[in-house]
Amino acid sequence: MKRTVPLVLTFFVGMFMIGEFFIPHYQYRLITADFLEWGVVLAAAAFVLGLFNLLQVNLPKVIRRDPDWGYKLLMLVALVVTLVVGFAEGSARQEPGHVYKWIYDAMFVPLNATMFALLAFYIASAAFRAFRARNIDAAILLVAAVIVMLARVPVGESLPIVGDKLPQFMNWLMDVPNIAARRAIFIGAALGAVATGLRVILGIERSHLGGE
Amino acid sequence: MIGLLLLLWSAFAHAAPPTDVTVEAPRNNSGLDLVVKWTAASDEGSGTTGYTVLRSPTEAGPYEVTKAALPLGTTEIIDKVTTDARTNPPGAEYFYRVVALQEGAPLFIPGDGDQVAAESEAFAAALLSTQPTSPAVRGVPSASLVAISVGRMLLLAMIVTIGVLMTFFARQAQKGKEIFIRRIPGIDAIEEGIGRATEMGKPVLYVPGIDELQDIQTIASMLILGQVSKMVAEYQADLIVSCCIPIVREVADEVVKAGFFQAGHPDAYVPGNTRFISSEQFAFTAGTNGIISREKPATNLYLGRFFAESLILAETGYVNRSIQIAGTAEASQLPFFVAACDYTLIGEELYAVSAYLSKDPRLVSSLKASDYIKVFVAVMLILGTLEITLVGSHFIVDLFTIAEGG
Numbered sequence: 001m002k003r004t005v006p007l008v009l010t011f012f013v014g015m016f017m018i019g020e021f022f023i024p025h026y027q028y029r030l031i032t033a034d035f036l037e038w039g040v041v042l043a044a045a046a047f048v049l050g051l052f053n054l055l056q057v058n059l060p061k062v063i064r065r066d067p068d069w070g071y072k073l074l075m076l077v078a079l080v081v082t083l084v085v086g087f088a089e090g091s092a093r094q095e096p097g098h099v100y101k102w103i104y105d106a107m108f109v110p111l112n113a114t115m116f117a118l119l120a121f122y123i124a125s126a127a128f129r130a131f132r133a134r135n136i137d138a139a140i141l142l143v144a145a146v147i148v149m150l151a152r153v154p155v156g157e158s159l160p161i162v163g164d165k166l167p168q169f170m171n172w173l174m175d176v177p178n179i180a181a182r183r184a185i186f187i188g189a190a191l192g193a194v195a196t197g198l199r200v201i202l203g204i205e206r207s208h209l210g211g212e
Numbered sequence: 213m214i215g216l217l218l219l220l221w222s223a224f225a226h227a228a229p230p231t232d233v234t235v236e237a238p239r240n241n242s243g244l245d246l247v248v249k250w251t252a253a254s255d256e257g258s259g260t261t262g263y264t265v266l267r268s269p270t271e272a273g274p275y276e277v278t279k280a281a282l283p284l285g286t287t288e289i290i291d292k293v294t295t296d297a298r299t300n301p302p303g304a305e306y307f308y309r310v311v312a313l314q315e316g317a318p319l320f321i322p323g324d325g326d327q328v329a330a331e332s333e334a335f336a337a338a339l340l341s342t343q344p345t346s347p348a349v350r351g352v353p354s355a356s357l358v359a360i361s362v363g364r365m366l367l368l369a370m371i372v373t374i375g376v377l378m379t380f381f382a383r384q385a386q387k388g389k390e391i392f393i394r395r396i397p398g399i400d401a402i403e404e405g406i407g408r409a410t411e412m413g414k415p416v417l418y419v420p421g422i423d424e425l426q427d428i429q430t431i432a433s434m435l436i437l438g439q440v441s442k443m444v445a446e447y448q449a450d451l452i453v454s455c456c457i458p459i460v461r462e463v464a465d466e467v468v469k470a471g472f473f474q475a476g477h478p479d480a481y482v483p484g485n486t487r488f489i490s491s492e493q494f495a496f497t498a499g500t501n502g503i504i505s506r507e508k509p510a511t512n513l514y515l516g517r518f519f520a521e522s523l524i525l526a527e528t529g530y531v532n533r534s535i536q537i538a539g540t541a542e543a544s545q546l547p548f549f550v551a552a553c554d555y556t557l558i559g560e561e562l563y564a565v566s567a568y569l570s571k572d573p574r575l576v577s578s579l580k581a582s583d584y585i586k587v588f589v590a591v592m593l594i595l596g597t598l599e600i601t602l603v604g605s606h607f608i609v610d611l612f613t614i615a616e617g618g
Binding site: 018021022023024025026027029030036039042043046047049050053054056057060067068071108111112115116118119122123125126127129130182185186187188189191192193194195196197198199200202204205207209 | 240241242243244297298302355356357358359364367368370371374375378382424425426428429431432435438439442457458459461462467470471483484486487488491492493494495497498502506520523524526527530541543546547548550551552558559560561562563564566567570574575578579581582585586589
């Protein structure tokens with residue numbers, strides 16, 4: 001019963017949702033919109049469970065003084081302060097002059113930007129490894145990358161002999177081999193997605209339910 | 213005010229209105245759209261500066277503005293007769309009038325809230341009395357029960373064919389016929405990675421991407437997690453799942469619990485190891501990087517839908533010297549994973565993992581079925597390219613094109 005009900009529900013709801021693509025009638029789409037809305041409501045309710053999970057995972061570590069418990073304490077303090085301030089300031093919390101807005105602008109946004117900025121350094125280190133010409137594939141990657149990079153900076157165009165040809169060659173690289181490979185990935189992924197969807201809807205795939 | 217309107221009327225009395233107005237319901241429609249077409253006013257470019265389309269449920273009005281200040285050259289619009297069909301279902305018929313706006317015609321700037329409808333009606337009334345306007349033309353919304361087009365039917369046929377082939381190959385597999393699936397080193401490496409984690413006494417980290425549960429890549433990731441957790445339990449290693457979306461964590465927790473139970477080690481399941489970190493992309497990244505740096509997992513599995521955080525996670529894992537296996541159908545993130553991970557599952561391989569790991573003939577048969585459709589698509593691509601290049605016609609391309617409303 002614990003597995004049959006989810007299987008039957010998945011089959012009927014899955015088939016109904018596939019039907020949306022073939023049945024344009026607005027009343028049919030009102031029902032599918034309802035299903036999607038239920039999903040949104042469930043996902044929103046899960047945020048409360050997420051909050052409990054954060055406390056369940058981190059609070060015992062702080063109490064036990066586990067290694068690095070200070071980070072977890074900081075996280076819990078930030079969580080509680082933001083939550084309390086958010087509730088206290090109500091719907092006006094995002095207006096200028098409110099503490100919640102200050103927490104967001106002065107703490108969250110810079111921290112977020114800092115994490116994003118790290119990407120530049122990670123790209124450099126990953127590119128350094130990827131572009132080492134250890135085999136023929138890596139060598140092709142290196143040559144293509146050098147051409148694209150040179151063609152996208154002013155110094156590339158000013159190179160003697162090849163300078164004026166570089167942008168054309170870069171465009172060809174981006175528009176022909178690059179797009180061809182991306183489309184191949186898209187087509188394969190789309191068919192894989194259809195097969196996965198059908199496996200779940202038809203009840204062939206049951207690992208998420210606990211298997212046989 | 214009346215004097216001003218009369219002045220405007222006298223100025224525009226001889227300007228030409230749009231002609232040949234038609235209103236039709238599009239093919240394969242939801243029943244909420246009407247297509248309004250007209251022929252441009254004869255003085256377009258000299259007197260006429262643009263168009264505004266008015267709509268009313270009755271011929272006599274009152275009319276309201278449905279599309280305001282359309283630029284010169286516009287001769288067709290698609291009008292949605294209601295924006296909320298649940299509280300305001302579409303009517304049986306609608307009447308449309310197209311206004312040719314003259315130089316100096318007032319602009320419609322809708323206000324806020326409840327006043328919009330009243331303002332729209334007042335403005336439409338002003339336009340009708342001062343600007344050249346076409347006669348009212350009736351349109352009847354029409355909802356189609358089934359959208360019929362060659363493209364859609366072909367798609368349906370392909371879905372049904374995959375289903376039929378899946379059943380066929382599953383039966384063959386059940387009869388004992390071996391189904392060949394090519395080796396995928398990245399998937400084989402998952403078991404090696406879990407074995408390595410067991411030997412080193414370190415955990416396995418599983419990241420199911422950062423998208424919502426309804427995304428097919430996240431669904432595929434949950435299916436893989438079922439197999440991975442079973443394998444981890446059999447090896448008696450630890451599994452940490454780091455989630456960005458709370459509902460994904462709830463499902464992942466159930467999946468991991470089921471995996472440990474299936475493997476016969478329900479006692480080894482640790483609830484606190486399936487963790488919700490944060491629903492903010494970079495806060496989640498920072499939290500997961502913290503897990504990689506502090507708990508030092510021996511194997512990191514990044515399987516699902518990733519965005520800008522992909523390289524930050526994978527590079528942190530590289531610095532930590534973890535074995536890293538990534539898989540995503542997000543083409544823009546694949547180069548990052550290829551550069552930073554030991555193995556990368558590209559596109560469709562992500563969807564094959566759970567079937568491949570389970571070795572269940574029914575699941576493996578679905579891979580075979582989608583392979584056959586892939587061959588069909590590849591053949592049609594080649595034929596379509598040859599047709600366009602050599603013959604110059606678009607028959608095959610048109611066959612696979614699903615136009616809006618088609």
